[in-house]
Amino acid sequence: MKPAAFDYVRAESLDEALEVLRNEGSNARIIAGGQSLMPMLNMRLAKPRVLVDIMRLEGLRNITSSPGSIAVGAAIRQAELLEWPSLDRELKLVSLALPWTGHAQTRSRGTICGSIAHADPSAEIPLALLALGGNVVLRSMRKRRRVAARDFFLGVMATDRNDDELIEAVEFSATNRRCAFREVARRHGDFAIVACAAVKIERGTRLAVGGVADMPVARDFGTLEGSALDDALNAFAYDLDARDDFHATARYRRDLVRTIGRELIAEVTQ
């Protein structure tokens, strides 16, 4: 398995990268850490005419903390965010979810924004972004725009990004409220069969689920408890429209959503 031939641009400025995207549209792909894109290239599921490497752009190598929000630039690797000293305090949920993203050998290269751009339905980083509430910052030659996480993910590896745009950064909402994360996979680091994140919100609890629907999905459960909560979780599990696949049955996935969902909600509300 070898990639089909492509031109390679080692971008020296953001404008250079954006210019290629403007001129080439969907024939161009941004490569950052490459941990999602390279398998697609090797398997020839993607055959771009040109790859634009953005990892040398110093302007994208920032983790910026401002009141209520943490922005992570497109060239920040997952391992770098894991080692960010304030992670545990400012982005607790991300510190819980990130060790489940791939393996140490892929987090060393893969980026935060790259995982968001790839939009795998079972990925942990999109799940955490959705659960916390955050934005994706998109940039093109024409403009910069912010899209809320809940509007960004459209389906399996489908997002609101236009062909001439790249993800410049993602902004996680910072919160010191309680949160919890749990995942079931065949092997730690493999694709999640079900991944759940719970966050305490102003009125009750939000639960976000990955690995079941075509994209991560969040729902607020207010302050429900007892059988009312069980019923609401059951309805959520069915609404996610789980499917049977090679790894697990739909029924097992629904069961995981109910069981883990219940545990996590208890964890953040106790």
Next chain:
Amino acid sequence: MTRMAAGQHQRIRFTLNGEAVDRACEPRLLLTDFIRHEIGATGTHVGCEHGICGACTVTIDGQPARACLTLTLQVEGCEVRTIEGLADKQGRLGVLQSAFQRQHALQCGFCTAGILMSLDALFAKRTDATEAEIRDVLTGHLCRCTGYAPIVRAALEAAAELRGEIHREVVDA
């Protein structure tokens, strides 16, 4: 803007096991293939070619990474180490390699080079890594022979030796 054309050889410079490399390759050439076919260093194995098996793991600037998920042109200016870099100049096995041999931590050996590179990167950071941390690193590798138990034993033994808690003579006796 430098646009490196497909199908044409582009200059690439990096350090491989401490030695400068200055060659050329096509943009689409994977680091695995560059190391094996251009350099001729065949210690790095090629398994799944989509990042699952871990056989091709090398270190890039000290971090373990999948060579099959890396384009050669991406490592411009980087420091790459492969299994060939673990033995000393005389070709004697390193501490980690010796522990693998003593503990029978390999059978067919296909996964071994990658595992050694991951563990080498871990112990370069911390020799007091716990068994849980070692097992966490090993989740990035598939071994179909050993069942992992002897690999974990070898890793723990190598770490203890690196901390100076055991000496080779004692273990060999």
